[in-house]
Amino acid sequence: MYIQSVIVTICTNVISVVGLALLTGYTGMFSLGHAGFMCIGAYTAVLTHLHLGIPYLLALLLGGLTAGLVGLIIGYPTLRNRLRGDYFAICMMGFGTVVRLIINNMNNPIVKGSTGISKIPQLTTLWSALFITAALVFFMWNFVHSQFGKNCLAVQQQEVAAEMMGVDIVKTKLISLVISAFYCGIAGALLAFWIQYISPNNFTDTKSNDFLATLVTGGTNSITGPVLAAALITTMLEYLRFLANWRLVIYGLLYVVIMRFRPEGLMGYREFSFRGTLRFFRELPARLKGIREKVTGRKGGV
Amino acid sequence: MIQILQQLVTSVSVGGLYALLAVGYALIYSVFDFTKLAFGGIMMVSAFAGYFATKLGVPTAAAMLVASAAGVLISVAVELLAYRPMRKRNANRLFLMISAMGVNIFITNLFLCLFGANLRALPTGFSSNTIALGPLRIGVVDLLSLIVSVVALVLLTFFLYRTRAGVTVRASALDMSTAGLMGIDVNRVSLIVFAISGITAAIAGMFFGMKYNVYPAMGSISNKAFIASVIGGLGSLKGAVIGGFLLGILEIMVTAYISATYRDLVSFAVMMIVLIFLPNGLFGMGDQNKL
Numbered sequence: 001m002y003i004q005s006v007i008v009t010i011c012t013n014v015i016s017v018v019g020l021a022l023l024t025g026y027t028g029m030f031s032l033g034h035a036g037f038m039c040i041g042a043y044t045a046v047l048t049h050l051h052l053g054i055p056y057l058l059a060l061l062l063g064g065l066t067a068g069l070v071g072l073i074i075g076y077p078t079l080r081n082r083l084r085g086d087y088f089a090i091c092m093m094g095f096g097t098v099v100r101l102i103i104n105n106m107n108n109p110i111v112k113g114s115t116g117i118s119k120i121p122q123l124t125t126l127w128s129a130l131f132i133t134a135a136l137v138f139f140m141w142n143f144v145h146s147q148f149g150k151n152c153l154a155v156q157q158q159e160v161a162a163e164m165m166g167v168d169i170v171k172t173k174l175i176s177l178v179i180s181a182f183y184c185g186i187a188g189a190l191l192a193f194w195i196q197y198i199s200p201n202n203f204t205d206t207k208s209n210d211f212l213a214t215l216v217t218g219g220t221n222s223i224t225g226p227v228l229a230a231a232l233i234t235t236m237l238e239y240l241r242f243l244a245n246w247r248l249v250i251y252g253l254l255y256v257v258i259m260r261f262r263p264e265g266l267m268g269y270r271e272f273s274f275r276g277t278l279r280f281f282r283e284l285p286a287r288l289k290g291i292r293e294k295v296t297g298r299k300g301g302v
Numbered sequence: 303m304i305q306i307l308q309q310l311v312t313s314v315s316v317g318g319l320y321a322l323l324a325v326g327y328a329l330i331y332s333v334f335d336f337t338k339l340a341f342g343g344i345m346m347v348s349a350f351a352g353y354f355a356t357k358l359g360v361p362t363a364a365a366m367l368v369a370s371a372a373g374v375l376i377s378v379a380v381e382l383l384a385y386r387p388m389r390k391r392n393a394n395r396l397f398l399m400i401s402a403m404g405v406n407i408f409i410t411n412l413f414l415c416l417f418g419a420n421l422r423a424l425p426t427g428f429s430s431n432t433i434a435l436g437p438l439r440i441g442v443v444d445l446l447s448l449i450v451s452v453v454a455l456v457l458l459t460f461f462l463y464r465t466r467a468g469v470t471v472r473a474s475a476l477d478m479s480t481a482g483l484m485g486i487d488v489n490r491v492s493l494i495v496f497a498i499s500g501i502t503a504a505i506a507g508m509f510f511g512m513k514y515n516v517y518p519a520m521g522s523i524s525n526k527a528f529i530a531s532v533i534g535g536l537g538s539l540k541g542a543v544i545g546g547f548l549l550g551i552l553e554i555m556v557t558a559y560i561s562a563t564y565r566d567l568v569s570f571a572v573m574m575i576v577l578i579f580l581p582n583g584l585f586g587m588g589d590q591n592k593l
Binding site for chain 2 (some may be wrong): 024028030032065077078085086087089090091093094095097098101102104105184198212220246248249251252253254255256259260263
């Protein structure tokens with residue numbers, strides 16, 4: 001049961017991080033409030049399931065779609081004006097805070113404000129979580145390798161040049177925002193039906209930061225990198241639970257160190273493949289030798 | 303009427319502190335073109351330094367100096383350790399922002415682990431004193447913070463527009479690489495800018511500590527300053543100051559007449575509305591006209 005719980009948590013994190021990978025990694029927009037989309041997805045799915053009797057899978061989809069719709073509503077005015085990245089980031093942070101505050105203050109018997117909704121039926125199973133995650137990761141993989149993914153990369157690398165080549169920048173950014181919101185919405189819904197309790201305070205800025213940290217660790221221009229990182233980090237955190245708040249200290253340091261020494265992250269611009277891994281290990285002795293020579297050479301020089 | 307006036311006095315003093323912090327954001331944005339999200343952490347560390355200094359019996363004015371020194375020290379250290387090596391490699395702005403955020407998370411949680419989350423009152427001796435000005439009652443801390451922030455802003459303007467070092471900063475804000483080619487020591491400029499931002503963060507931190515309390519999560523106040531500088535236009539000093547005062551007035555009025563729970567909601571909503579109609583903020587100009 002414990003292992004199952006870890007795996008489902010990994011799945012939800014993988015979904016959100018893959019969604020964020022499209023927005024932050026491929027399109028190059030920095031978001032500080034994606035937990036807000038998770039919150040919306042979770043609440044929509046749970047409320048429609050409990051009060052309107054919408055079946056589980058449909059509720060998940062509805063959660064994702066609502067999050068996507070909200071993404072569209074928030075994204076259209078902010079992106080239409082070609083807000084610079086920083087403005088967009090603070091808008092998203094504002095969005096995350098606003099969602100949390102609104103739900104916290106809705107003290108009616110349906111939403112229950114900051115008390116949160118408990119006794120949600122546990123409908124997410126290990127297999128449904130795994131299946132949904134696999135499907136979503138597969139979609140995203142195809143998506144970023146399509147013409148659209150190339151447009152996103154072009155926008156991230158050289159916005160002006162991309163526009164000259166006929167890429168509709170606003171549309172590209174908007175689509176990637178909506179899709180990443182959709183992914184986060186589904187992740188939130190999946191999580192809500194697993195842990196059986198949601199409250200707006202489950203979806204704080206810390207959660208948005210967690211996603212970003214995972215993405216950065218995994219590599220911002222890769223799909224398999226963030227997936228691996230999400231799995232690794234979530235498992236690691238389970239075993240490092242005794243560290244409590246120190247884990248956030250490590251997080252912060254991790255950001256700085258990765259950005260300083262390897263900004264492209266774990267996988268960088270490459271994707272994980274078994275052949276590549278084999279090659280990496282075959283070449284490892286040679287590489288280590290090279291590094292050793294470099295180090296000793298430098299020492300000799302001094 | 304008296305009540306509105308009373309609230310206005312409080313809000314102007316909060317606005318002064320927002321303005322001070324927002325100027326730090328604007329300064330760094332104008333020179334380096336990235337938003338330094340580590341402000342909150344630096345502000346918190348300097349407030350802690352000031353707190354420990356007063357605990358050791360240092361008078362408040364001197365504690366302010368200690369806090370400023372701590373602010374300068376940590377701000378410059380972060381620049382040297384984290385940002386400069388990245389800038390040297392022409393790192394993506396996104397990466398600089400993530401790194402700054404990392405610094406913030408690191409500092410905040412380090413202090414949380416070391417000192418706990420409890421609130422510490424900054425012992426000043428005059429925190430609760432008020433001055434009666436006709437029917438108005440003005441808190442000494444409010445008055446002092448307003449005076450100090452206005453003086454700091456005036457000094458900063460003087461520095462930027464009347465001294466040689468200030469000219470180099472403004473030149474770098476206009477175009478860093480050209481400024482470098484013209485013989486301006488860009489690395490020195492970056493040290494100056496980060497030192498100034500450390501001082502503004504420290505002053506704001508001390509006064510927020512006196513008004514409210516000193517605690518590890520107090521850095522989140524700097525998000526408000528970020529909003530202020532966005533409303534005013536990123537990279538514009540004038541905009542940052544005006545945005546800071548506007549936000550201060552808005553927040554206190556909402557708290558007083560609507561509800562404290564909706565304060566942040568209203569601030570963010572106003573910011574978004576401003577951005578929808580004025581994508582560059584109130585005074586932000588294109589990339590050509592900074593500072």
